[in-house]
Amino acid sequence: MLRAAVFGSRDSAYQGLWDPRQSAARTAITGQVLDVSPHLLVLHTARGELRLALSPRATAWRGSPVAPTALRHGDLAIVRRHPTRSIAESVWAQIGRVTGTIIEVQGGELLVDEGPAKGRKIxxxxxxxxxxxxxxxxxxxxxxxxxxxxxxxxxxxxxxxHATSQPPYRADHPPAPPLVNGHIPVPVSGTAVWHEPGEEPLGLLGVAYPALDPETDCQPSPPADEPHVVDPHTAGPGCVRLPYLSVGSAVRIRNECTDRSAVLPVTSCGAAARLFCDRCVECGTSPRGRIADLTITAFVELGGDLEKGCFNATLSLAG
Structure with a gap:
């Protein structure tokens, strides 16, 4: 990306690099709830205080569907607003997600490894x-x-x-994808999911890609005393055959359920997504396997409902 900035991006070698001007959130907003009434939601965002009107059709989720007035002061909320007006259409408060391999189980408490970027969650x-x-x-x-x-x-x-429909198999024995002769065909259809921000900026639009270049140190080898921690790089090619890309590459993600698409940058490693051979059944049934692990803002921007966990998607290379 630095070379493209210095020498210009006319060369076709740089066509796939992401230009930040290509994509900006128009409908997805993240902030902390300051106040809520039957007709108004007030958020503290990175750009300051924001006031959004609540229409009678506005929906809210806080562990289950609730009235918007059930939101609490201090809740971290992500809002889908009207594209052209300051009206909140859907609000998700304190929503979280844990995706990975179970390490320990004690009664109803599970310790889950989500990979090097996210660590372990209870x-x-x-x-x-x-x-x-x-x-x-x-x-x-x-x-x-x-x-x-x-x-x-x-x-x-x-x-x-649960987030998706997943067949039961061990993380270190995922099913093999079908063989492909020659180059991997694109676009590729499958399931798009979302992940929590973690150390990423709250409003980041991006993709944790399941097939980063093998030279990328995407996930370290599992500790010898913890055989249940799976290195996705050694677990085969994953459930969907995808072309290798690098961080900074641009991909186009299309939500087949809402007919919305966007060009997004590959911002991190989504190797854990390679282990899931699930299907999304929100609007028909997607082909088996995850092709993109979107940031929470990108998922909402493309029309996804966070509590449903996924949407049927098509991935193609931009540029």
């Missing part, structure tokens, strides 16, 4: 949600995958529902 499963989650993730045991959505609490996630 998940507590609500008693009322356990049966529903086990329909999709029947093996809540070390070495198996889990992907749950819930309320973010201090130091842990209180899981209230």
């Amino acid at each position: 998940v507590l499963i609500d008693k009322g949600a356990r049966l529903q989650i086990q329909v999709r993730f029947p093996r809540l045991e070390p070495g198996y995958l889990i992907d749950v959505i819930g309320l973010r609490q201090q130091g842990y996630l209180r899981a209230v529902r």
Whole structure:
């Protein structure tokens, strides 16, 4: 990217680099709830205080569907607003997600490894949600995958529902994708999911890509005393064959459920997504496998509903 800035980007070799002017959030806003009334939501955002009107059709989620007035002062909220007016259409408060390999289980408490960028997270499963989650993730045991959505609490996630439909297999034995002769065809269809910001800026529009160049140190080898921690680079090619890309490359993601698309940069490694051979069933059934792990802002910007966890997507190379 630095070379392109110095020498210009007319050369076709730089066509795939992302230009920040290509994409900006128009409808997705992240902020802390300062006040809420039946008709007004006040947020503290990175750009200061923001006031959004609440229409009678506005929806809210805080562990379950609630009235917008149930939001609390201090809640971290992500809002989808009207494209041209300061009206909030959907609000998600304190929503969180944990995706990865189960390391330890103690009663209803799980320790989950999400990879080097996110580390390990504690998940507590609500008693009322356990049966529903086990329909999709029947093996809540070390070495198996889990992907749950819930309320973010201090130091842990209180899981209230499963995120996608996942076949039960060990993280170190994912199914092999179908063979491809010659170059990998693009565009590629599959499932797009989202992840929490972590150390990323709250409003970042980007993609954690499942097939970064092998030279990238995307995830270290598992500790010898913890065989359940899986290195996605050694777990085969993943559930979907994707072309290798580098951080800074540009891809176009299309939400097939809302017919919305955007050019987004590859901002981080999504190697853990390679382990999930799930399907999204929000509007029809997607081909098996995850092709993009979007930042939470990008997911909302493309019309995704966070509590549903995924949408059917198509990925193509930009430029």
